[in-house]
Amino acid sequence: MKNRYISCKICESVNLKRDGEIYCRVCKNRITQSKSNSLNSAWAMLITAILFYIIANVYPILVIDKFGIISSNTILEGVIVLWEEGSYPIAIIIFIASVFVPLLKFFLILYILINYKKPRVGSRKMDQSKLYHITEIIGPWSMVDVFVVSILAGVVHVGSVKITAGVGATAFVLMVFFTMLSAMSIDIRLIKEGKDSD
Amino acid sequence: MEPNLDELIICRRCETLQKRVELPKKKVAKCIECNEVLYRNIEDSFNKGLAFSITSLILFIIANSFPIITVLITGQINALTIPSMIYSLYNEDFFVVGSIVLVVLVIAPLSVMLSYIIVGVFIKLKIFKSLTRHLIAFLVISKSWEMIDIFTVSILVALVKLFGYAEIHFGLSAVALVLFVIVDIFVLKNIKPVELWTYYSREYCG
Known part of the structure; x- marks a missing residue:
């Protein structure tokens, strides 16, 4: 009985579930994508995001040109520099936002994608929905590092000292973008459907 | 019997189906499972x-x-x-x-x-x-x-x-x-x- 209903993502109104494509009765937007399409695109986005994450960590995110001497920082080097300077809280924030949160998001999405088919009982299903919700909230906070680099690059360009963004910044911003897309293309309702359709 | 779809709501966080109730003024409706605010009745x-x-x-x-x-x-x-x-x-x-x-x-x-x-x-x-x-x-x-x-x-x-x-x-x-x-x-x-x-x-x- 419970699973005859599906909610629209755009307007959150309740619709009756049918086979095939459903268009929301209130806002007329399409509600369902076929299950395999949604999963495939989630996988594709996730793999792309992971590749960009690796690139973002290898290449410098920040390039400093001080009196002609060029030095560059990767994300981790940046965190280490902050730590050595004694700005522990900021170092921790940057570490969590740029290194830990993306990894956490990857693992959560992987977990959901791998497990979605398995039958599950009420409490575990709830946990998954909650996990998904947490990833949606913390995801955008990875952008902190990109914003910081953009601000520094925007402000520090006097004659002798010049800060510019590095290749890592481009990779990082694409990583955030694709992780968000991946999370969006996982339909949270698939988690639920996995149980009922078996 | 078919319930009216407008009287139902599905929580956006935990996907629990529940019935909408008429709210008194300045009250909020929360999900029974996860406490997420579902809708409010603010003047x-x-x-x-x-x-x-x-x-x-x-x-x-x-x-x-x-x-x-x-x-x-x-x-x-x-x-x-x-x-x-x-x-x-x-x-x-x-x-x-x-x-x-x-x-x-x-x-x-x-x-x-x-x-x-x-x-x-x-x-x-x-x-x-x-x-x-x-x-x-x-x-x-x-x-x-x-x-x-x-x-x-x-x-x-x-x-x-x-x-x-x-x-x-x-x-x-x-x-x-x-x-x-x-x-x-x-x-x-x-x-x-x-x-x-x-x-x-x-x-x-x-």
Whole structure:
């Protein structure tokens, strides 16, 4: 009985579930994508995001040109520099936002994608929905590092000292973008459907 | 017997199906499973939202017109505004970073505020029903790409990095930006799609 209903993502109104494509009765937007399409695109986005994450960590995110001497920082080097300077809280924030949160998001999405088919009982299903919700909230906070680099690059360009963004910044911003897309293309309702359709 | 679909609601967080109840004034309905706020009955919530989106639009324009911080390094002054920051990213050929920053800091917030205002006017005048429908859908999607609050936190982090090397002054826009973030967190990010659609169907159909 419970699973005859599906909610629209755009307007959150309740619709009756049918086979095939459903268009929301209130806002007329399409509600369902076929299950395999949604999963495939989630996988594709996730793999792309992971590749960009690796690139973002290898290449410098920040390039400093001080009196002609060029030095560059990767994300981790940046965190280490902050730590050595004694700005522990900021170092921790940057570490969590740029290194830990993306990894956490990857693992959560992987977990959901791998497990979605398995039958599950009420409490575990709830946990998954909650996990998904947490990833949606913390995801955008990875952008902190990109914003910081953009601000520094925007402000520090006097004659002798010049800060510019590095290749890592481009990779990082694409990583955030694709992780968000991946999370969006996982339909949270698939988690639920996995149980009922078996 | 077939229950009326309008009387049901599915929690956006835990997907639990539950029945909608008529709320007394100033009360909120919460999910029985996860305590997420499902919908509220605030007097004039739509009009208040409209007023606040005009407020935030004004704050947003101020925040983008004047320097947020000015930085003095080795005798030279540099001012930070969101447009100048994006311009310098493009100038250094960082098109991808520049474009994504442009979307999350300028286009997405503007879309949310402008669509809310336009939707408000259309609904009040009861015109352009189908355009309004598309605009509300657009608003709901734009909402999740807007990151001004994260940007504001990033300014603080950047200040810590600059601290030893430069003299820093806060500009007029810093105040506007903080006020914008407050309105943004409490009003714009708090827009419940379900309330908008209830209002939409009530005004056009009932």
